[in-house]
Amino acid sequence: MERRRFLEASLLAAPIPASTQAPPTPREVQGGGTGSTSYQVQTTVERRQAGKPHHGKVLAAIQPHCDDIPIFAGGTVLKLIDEGYTGYLITVTDDSMAGTGATYGEIVLKNEQDTNEVAKRLGCKDSIFLNYPNHNMDAMPVIEMRARFVFLFRALKVDTVMVYDPSALYERNPDHYVTARAVEWAAAIAGTRWDYPEHFLAGLKPHSVKERYYFARGPQLVNRVVDTSAFMDGKIFANMANVTQGPSGNTGARLRQRLAQQKKKLPLLGNDDETANREYTRHFALARDRVRGQAHGLEYAEYFHYIGPDESDVDAYVERNAVPL
Numbered sequence: 001m002e003r004r005r006f007l008e009a010s011l012l013a014a015p016i017p018a019s020t021q022a023p024p025t026p027r028e029v030q031g032g033g034t035g036s037t038s039y040q041v042q043t044t045v046e047r048r049q050a051g052k053p054h055h056g057k058v059l060a061a062i063q064p065h066c067d068d069i070p071i072f073a074g075g076t077v078l079k080l081i082d083e084g085y086t087g088y089l090i091t092v093t094d095d096s097m098a099g100t101g102a103t104y105g106e107i108v109l110k111n112e113q114d115t116n117e118v119a120k121r122l123g124c125k126d127s128i129f130l131n132y133p134n135h136n137m138d139a140m141p142v143i144e145m146r147a148r149f150v151f152l153f154r155a156l157k158v159d160t161v162m163v164y165d166p167s168a169l170y171e172r173n174p175d176h177y178v179t180a181r182a183v184e185w186a187a188a189i190a191g192t193r194w195d196y197p198e199h200f201l202a203g204l205k206p207h208s209v210k211e212r213y214y215f216a217r218g219p220q221l222v223n224r225v226v227d228t229s230a231f232m233d234g235k236i237f238a239n240m241a242n243v244t245q246g247p248s249g250n251t252g253a254r255l256r257q258r259l260a261q262q263k264k265k266l267p268l269l270g271n272d273d274e275t276a277n278r279e280y281t282r283h284f285a286l287a288r289d290r291v292r293g294q295a296h297g298l299e300y301a302e303y304f305h306y307i308g309p310d311e312s313d314v315d316a317y318v319e320r321n322a323v324p325l
Helices: 003-012 068-082 104-122 142-156 174-189 229-239 251-261 273-285 287-294 313-321
Strands: 027-029 044-046 058-063 086-093 126-132 160-164 211-215 224-227 301-307
Touching (some): 058 142, 058 174, 068 086, 068 104, 068 160, 068 211, 068 224, 068 301, 086 104, 104 126, 104 229, 126 142, 142 174, 160 174, 174 211, 229 273, 229 287, 251 273, 273 287
Parallel strands (some): 027 044, 044 224, 058 086, 058 160, 086 126
Antiparallel strands (some): 211 301
């Protein structure tokens, strides 16, 4: 099955519950990790913050393919950058086996051009390509990938990563789960002085990744619901840049044209191709965002398993009990 058709089918399908338990009542949060070892975690709602509370922080939005971040996390990327983050979009494969084109090379080029435009529309500072072979990442040495990610996290001074969930259930695409697992451990060791000390000869220093936003296509232990209502138009605009293989692209225009040949019209698609593509993306390609938002009293939302900076018991005790000398 073509990737575009698979995504269209999965996006239009009924949402899969985040866990086997009924979701708990959400609470408002500004930050912090979970610290929980239970499957019945508290779901928290992350809303837009005024001003630039994250000024000076760096976000690495990491995707195996050019449409992953725009579909599953585009609204949150826009939100975090709006709040002060500097963002980098890192694409791991060469995207050579997904999309329209006469040759592999043509598909790679078109997807690269689309990705650069997506990064621009999301407000990222730069787009970085690692160019691993599409659909074959389970044959690549994960330790080499990990070293590259550690280098990037140190060089860019990344504070927050966003990537597929390394613990998500039923993820069968090796590009997804290999990328996620390489990023997971790279984020854990980038702040140590023992791993890859040769980096320090080039002037880099250990740098800890403090926060992780993990997204998934299937069942996932969701503990963070990000309100993306204010950024939905921007997310739609970013997804429309993925013409070569994304679930939106020119799909709305093609549907409008096909209906016209049948002497039919769908009012939702408007009277021009741009409107058709935008509204198709809103109502069909990104339908899950509306469903997920409504489940939490929001207009639109994205789901994540979030891991934040955990305060140790010692630090908490000192904060509460320390007295001046």
